[in-house]
Amino acid sequence: MKETLLDEATLLAEFExxxxxxxxxxxxxxxxxxxxxxxIRQISQHAHSEVIGMQPEGNWITRAPSLRxxxxxxxxxxxxxxHGLYLYSAAETLGVSRDQYIQWLHEGKAKYASVFNYPTxxxxxxxxxxxxxxxxxxxxxxxxxxxxxxxxxxxxxxxxKEESFHxxxxxxxxxxxxxxxxxxxxxxxxxxxxxxxxxxxxxxxxDSDSAHTGNAMKWKIKRETxxxxxEKFINKTVPQAELIGLKVPDANLKVSxxxxxxxxxxxxxxxxxxxxxxxxxxxxxxxxQRLEHHVKAHQDGKxxxxxxxxxxxxxxxxxR
Amino acid sequence: xxxxxxxxxxxxxxNAHILSxxxxxxxxxxxxxxxxxxxxxxxxxxxxxxxxVYNEIAKQLEGNISGDDVAYxxxxxxxxxxxxxxxxxxxxxxxxxRQFFMDTYHYYIFTELSVSSDTFLSALAxxxxxxxxxxxxxxxxxMIRFGNGTKESSExxxxxINRLWRYTDELFTSDESYSDLIGTGVYPDQDKLKKSWMQKxxxxxxxxxxxxxxxxGFQLHGGKSGRHSEHMGYILSEMQFLPNKYPDAxx
Ligand SMILES: [Fe+2]
Ligand SMILES: [Fe+2]
Numbered sequence: 001m002k003e004t005l006l007d008e009a010t011l012l013a014e015f016e017x018x019x020x021x022x023x024x025x026x027x028x029x030x031x032x033x034x035x036x037x038x039x040i041r042q043i044s045q046h047a048h049s050e051v052i053g054m055q056p057e058g059n060w061i062t063r064a065p066s067l068r069x070x071x072x073x074x075x076x077x078x079x080x081x082x083h084g085l086y087l088y089s090a091a092e093t094l095g096v097s098r099d100q101y102i103q104w105l106h107e108g109k110a111k112y113a114s115v116f117n118y119p120t121x122x123x124x125x126x127x128x129x130x131x132x133x134x135x136x137x138x139x140x141x142x143x144x145x146x147x148x149x150x151x152x153x154x155x156x157x158x159x160x161k162e163e164s165f166h167x168x169x170x171x172x173x174x175x176x177x178x179x180x181x182x183x184x185x186x187x188x189x190x191x192x193x194x195x196x197x198x199x200x201x202x203x204x205x206x207d208s209d210s211a212h213t214g215n216a217m218k219w220k221i222k223r224e225t226x227x228x229x230x231e232k233f234i235n236k237t238v239p240q241a242e243l244i245g246l247k248v249p250d251a252n253l254k255v256s257x258x259x260x261x262x263x264x265x266x267x268x269x270x271x272x273x274x275x276x277x278x279x280x281x282x283x284x285x286x287x288x289q290r291l292e293h294h295v296k297a298h299q300d301g302k303x304x305x306x307x308x309x310x311x312x313x314x315x316x317x318x319x320r
Numbered sequence: 321x322x323x324x325x326x327x328x329x330x331x332x333x334x335n336a337h338i339l340s341x342x343x344x345x346x347x348x349x350x351x352x353x354x355x356x357x358x359x360x361x362x363x364x365x366x367x368x369x370x371x372x373v374y375n376e377i378a379k380q381l382e383g384n385i386s387g388d389d390v391a392y393x394x395x396x397x398x399x400x401x402x403x404x405x406x407x408x409x410x411x412x413x414x415x416x417x418r419q420f421f422m423d424t425y426h427y428y429i430f431t432e433l434s435v436s437s438d439t440f441l442s443a444l445a446x447x448x449x450x451x452x453x454x455x456x457x458x459x460x461x462x463m464i465r466f467g468n469g470t471k472e473s474s475e476x477x478x479x480x481i482n483r484l485w486r487y488t489d490e491l492f493t494s495d496e497s498y499s500d501l502i503g504t505g506v507y508p509d510q511d512k513l514k515k516s517w518m519q520k521x522x523x524x525x526x527x528x529x530x531x532x533x534x535x536x537g538f539q540l541h542g543g544k545s546g547r548h549s550e551h552m553g554y555i556l557s558e559m560q561f562l563p564n565k566y567p568d569a570x571x
Contacts, residue, residue: 065562301351307469
């Protein structure tokens with residue numbers, strides 16, 4: 001018993017040395033249980049977010065106003081599904097199957113990004129999601145490219161390339177609508193009014209209130225704090241809004257100074273944390289709808305998955 | 321643009337457009353993630369196909385009209401897609417059976433059109449054949465999987481065939497506006513197309529142990545002349561909502 005404990009201490013020291021030296025942890029490497037658990041939670045939550053995120057945008061596929069916009073939207077949603085696939089693969093390297101992850105999602109044991117529990121109510125929401133939601137996601141994911149777990153880090157590198165493309169496409173939709181008719185401008189302003197705060201909430205609670213930040217920073221799973229990332233996003237996005245004539249829905253927003261590049265930094269109101277926790281805990285406008293949609297698709301597809309499996313097995317036994 | 325030519329072009333474009341719309345409805349509803357993405361891929365190929373034809377029609381029509389105007393701003397009676405393409409997704413077997421019938425059709429019509437004397441259509445066909453060949457490979461494999469998978473999958477596939485077979489003959493009918501150019505080297509001979517289509521379907525059904533319905537002679541027509549099913553109005557009311565409501569807007 002003593003010997004195992006000693007081993008464990010040595011292994012932990014080796015693990016921490018690797019983290020300190022910025023050497024990636026790989027699936028076969030020894031890792032502390034809490035590190036594995038944290039990754040299982042974070043990567044699967046990330047994967048589920050990509051997949052659940054297909055729904056609010058998918059809500060406008062059949063109403064996309066032009067062939068070009070329909071193609072862009074379909075391709076974007078397809079990219080998100082692809083991100084889901086990379087991330088499920090990364091999460092599976094931790095010894096849990098995709099089926100199990102999906103089951104946890106359906107049982108309410110796994111979460112996904114709360115932002116997708118808000119509804120898409122007009123076409124500009126497609127622009128606002130790309131610009132603000134993907135924009136917030138990139139800010140977070142750019143720092144995650146340096147995360148300490150190898151498979152997660154590599155998935156992030158691939159994903160970031162596509163996300164910045166989504167962000168530009170989303171901004172283009174907003175920009176075009178602001179150049180357009182009064183009705184279009186009204187839709188665009190309505191969209192930022194509804195998506196601004198949910199986008200800021202994507203960075204999570206204040207670091208002082210975040211249950212997971214401590215260990216995650218120590219093990220370099222997270223590389224920057226929630227609040228720091230949120231500030232970065234605000235500083236980057238406010239000028240973009242102003243450039244096309246959109247008003248950011250925050251009465252207290254004002255320039256507070258400049259950063260080291262001479263770009264403006266901002267003072268702003270605090271997030272409505274009551275709303276934040278309500279949505280996280282299942283009481284957002286679409287929480288039930290999103291989960292039910294996913295459960296239904298999964299149940300409707302059961303016979304197809306069984307068919308594919310049975311066919312594969314039959315073929316394997318013929319070829320044997 | 322001459323009426324017969326316009327109608328023939330519209331059939332190709334509307335078939336691809338409406339079919340892709342149905343496939344796109346399935347996005348985030350697939351049986352598993354990989355298949356969800358694969359269906360979206362096919363939908364994207366088909367929109368691209370429709371878009372090139374709509375743009376060409378717009379180019380050849382008089383007046384300042386865009387491809388999107390042709391795609392979005394017509395009355396239901398002016399859409400010339402076959403009834404098959406507008407049938408609902410229902411379950412994955414219906415979706416894929418509809419796809420298999422259409423992929424087979426696209427494969428043979430583009431094979432024929434690739435040597436058409438109409439230079440736009442032959443270029444389009446040559447460009448599309450690779451995609452369409454891949455679509456057909458995918459959907460025939462699914463039919464074979466359905467038929468040889470489980471009892472349920474085979475029953476569902478057979479039910480879909482029984483339901484959708486009645487819309488297949490329409491693929492091979494000609495509108496009188498262009499019928500004089502059928503089989504002349506401009507537009508392919510419909511009987512020949514039908515024969516190739518039937519052979520492929522027979523072959524896949526044989527491998528899948530599936531069969532044509534008992535009353536296979538029962539056939540419905542109308543889409544090609546603008547007489548659609550009740551589904552079409554709902555497809556268009558969603559699809560045309562923004563262009564209709566905000567005619568002056570560009571997006
Ligand atoms: Fe993504
Ligand atoms: Fe994205």
